[in-house]
Amino acid sequence: MSASSDSLDLFTPVFKHFRRLSAADCFTQAYSVTSHPSLFHHCPITTSIDLDESLGLKPISSWSLYSCLFCDGLYFLPNPFTSVGQHQWVHRALNDYARQTKTSVGDNSNNEQLARIRWATLGYHYDWTNKIYKDDDHTKMPNELAKLCQIIMQVISSSTNCPMMQAEAAIVNYYHLNSTLCAHTDHSEYDALTKPLISYSFGNAAVFLIGGQTKAECKPSPILLQSGDIILMTGSSRLCFHAVPRILSDPLLKEILCEHLDDECCWSYIHDKRININIRQVYS
Ligand SMILES: O=C(O)CCC(=O)C(=O)O
Numbered sequence: 001m002s003a004s005s006d007s008l009d010l011f012t013p014v015f016k017h018f019r020r021l022s023a024a025d026c027f028t029q030a031y032s033v034t035s036h037p038s039l040f041h042h043c044p045i046t047t048s049i050d051l052d053e054s055l056g057l058k059p060i061s062s063w064s065l066y067s068c069l070f071c072d073g074l075y076f077l078p079n080p081f082t083s084v085g086q087h088q089w090v091h092r093a094l095n096d097y098a099r100q101t102k103t104s105v106g107d108n109s110n111n112e113q114l115a116r117i118r119w120a121t122l123g124y125h126y127d128w129t130n131k132i133y134k135d136d137d138h139t140k141m142p143n144e145l146a147k148l149c150q151i152i153m154q155v156i157s158s159s160t161n162c163p164m165m166q167a168e169a170a171i172v173n174y175y176h177l178n179s180t181l182c183a184h185t186d187h188s189e190y191d192a193l194t195k196p197l198i199s200y201s202f203g204n205a206a207v208f209l210i211g212g213q214t215k216a217e218c219k220p221s222p223i224l225l226q227s228g229d230i231i232l233m234t235g236s237s238r239l240c241f242h243a244v245p246r247i248l249s250d251p252l253l254k255e256i257l258c259e260h261l262d263d264e265c266c267w268s269y270i271h272d273k274r275i276n277i278n279i280r281q282v283y284s
Pocket residue numbers: 171173181186199206208242243244276278
């Protein structure tokens with residue numbers, strides 16, 4: 001008897017493929033603008049905004065924005081951060097976000113717990129057990145994170161037909177080199193289909209897989225995410241299955257953060273980790 005289309009899983013075999021692949025082959029097989037230019041469509045940026053220095057961004061005139069031709073509604077903004085900026089965001093994720101809020105290792109992480117931390121939540125806290133947000137479980141969204149989200153949204157939505165979004169909840173994911181994130185969809189936000197989700201990567205590289213709204217719809221596509229890269233999921237991509245099968249030690253990381261190697265604490269953490277910060281609007 002053949003598998004019904006509902007039970008057909010085109011996602012897991014690709015996840016397993018990238019789990020097993022050599023790091024060198026992951027770097028070449030996962031899509032980037034340089035390795036697979038025909039899969040990315042350049043979207044000219046038409047806006048100019050004065051940037052607050054605390055955001056650690058390069059001038060907008062130097063950014064390149066792409067829509068991903070392999071996934072409708074997915075946008076890719078290769079690293080718009082300065083190396084000082086990337087360091088600042090890693091520093092905030094470790095020294096502020098991991099210590100002040102709810103995390104996988106309790107509310108007040110010390111240095112030993114920091115090594116074990118897997119996630120932190122900010123703004124409306126995600127309840128992982130019940131897969132909901134509660135309107136009475138909320139801490140302040142850090143100002144600089146809300147500001148960063150607003151600038152990125154303004155640039156992308158003025159250059160595409162992507163709607164704006166308010167930063168109401170953030171999940172910070174802390175990955176070791178052998179960590180994975182299983183296939184899932186992010187559908188707990190009230191207006192998930194019309195409010196985009198922004199996702200920032202810092203530290204080592206990752207293979208990010210994005211497929212269809214069911215695992216049977218299509219094979220997932222692999223994207224290479226490196227330090228500073230931003231993706232935005234809107235439209236139909238917002239509800240697509242995605243996963244991180246692989247974290248890759250990035251030989252360029254030392255060079256990117258080299259000016260800041262005197263910050264021993266940050267480097268000793270990030271040299272074999274990846275940090276992902278993703279931002280959502282919870283309520284409509
Ligand atoms: O680490 C990533 O790039 C993805 C994280 C993610 O999908 C999530 O937290 O929902």
